[in-house]
Amino acid sequence: MKTKAQERAKFAYEKVKEALEILGKGSAKEFSSFVSGLPAMILQNGLGHTLCFLLAKAANQKESKYKKTGKEAKYWLAFEALAEWLKKQDLLNYDPDNPAQTIHELTRKRALEYLALQEEALRFLEWFKVMTKMFVEEKSA
Template identity: 30%
Template sequence: MSQTLSQQRAKYAMEKVLEVAKLEDNKKEDYSNFCLRLPGMILNNGLGQSLAFLLADAQKNEQKMSYKLYEQLSEWIIMRRRIYPDEYGKNGLMKAILEGDRGAYVRAQTEVLELLGWMKRFSDAYIGRPGQ
């Protein structure tokens, strides 16, 4: 029995949010905040600039939640949805969008927004809104 793409997205989003829900409170709150803010950033600034924001916030620290979210989005777009070739790896989304064509960029941006919709909902459910 196969799943719809929306079911696959939801399952992936829930798995990733539940991983974060096990972390200490300040990390969970940071993650929830990024899930909440990133869709608006993407709509206003585009996927590339929004991913650059996550990477700049992380400052090469893979333990920061901005990097964690970037890595999750990369894994979904490259390894699961295969919008870009596997050679970019599970955290190479930024390089992929810089080297890829416009069509792939538009598909990736749309897909990230769809995934973030689920991540935001599950973050609200399992982590809670920032500041609450």
Template identity: 35%
Template sequence: MQTIQQQRAAYALKAVQNAAEDQSIHSEYKSYASNLPAMIHMNGLGQAIAFFKAKSAPEKPPQQRNAKEKAYFSLYEMLSDWLCSKGDLITPMPLQPYHRHNDVLNGITSEDMHTYRFAQAEAQALMDWVKKFAKAFMTDDDNGEQQQ
């Protein structure tokens, strides 16, 4: 049985590795992942995640998004999927605050303040891992070199 911290780390690792497959978003992804916890702290989860959703150009087909939009979208989807996780028996994941919803914004606008605070703390804890893994697995330049 894994602790919640191990489950967060495993989820973050998989999400970052999936995002890292697109070399074009490395720089933006690392930057946005690094800035998101501060945005959540200063503005709240709802404002921060709504900003990321807006910046992800949801009206565009995925293949028409630029690197910045792809990075915003990837981080938005990662957080939404985690916070709306229902858990399952095959891949044990904890029941998350917005497990009754398919999208984090629906959960934020539908649930009570206690659930919102839980989701905000959970988002911060997950982003600690995402930041670390993004720094470890994503390059900073076109040569594929990682920052020293």
């Protein structure tokens, strides 16, 4: 039996590894820096605002899709990691083909449900942040 922290760590490790494969070898430090700011953004603006920001930055307006590859994919990858983790915890529905529906569902949550989602997101991001830093250290060693 694994603890919730172990589950968070394992999922964060897998998502960071996946993200760095998509972003490219030299992007670990930049991605780590970006991810490090997400908990503060959630604390200042809330989970909903942060997820909307990530989704908006990931949007490719010209092609009506999301940037899921290349250097600009960091926004999508962070959104996806958070949304998938919250779905895995049965706290939020997430469909990668319709991510705006995730935001819509979040806006319909009651206050205590929203706070529970936000707390779990922050706990997950602590692991996500540590894992990105680990990969930066690994690359520089």
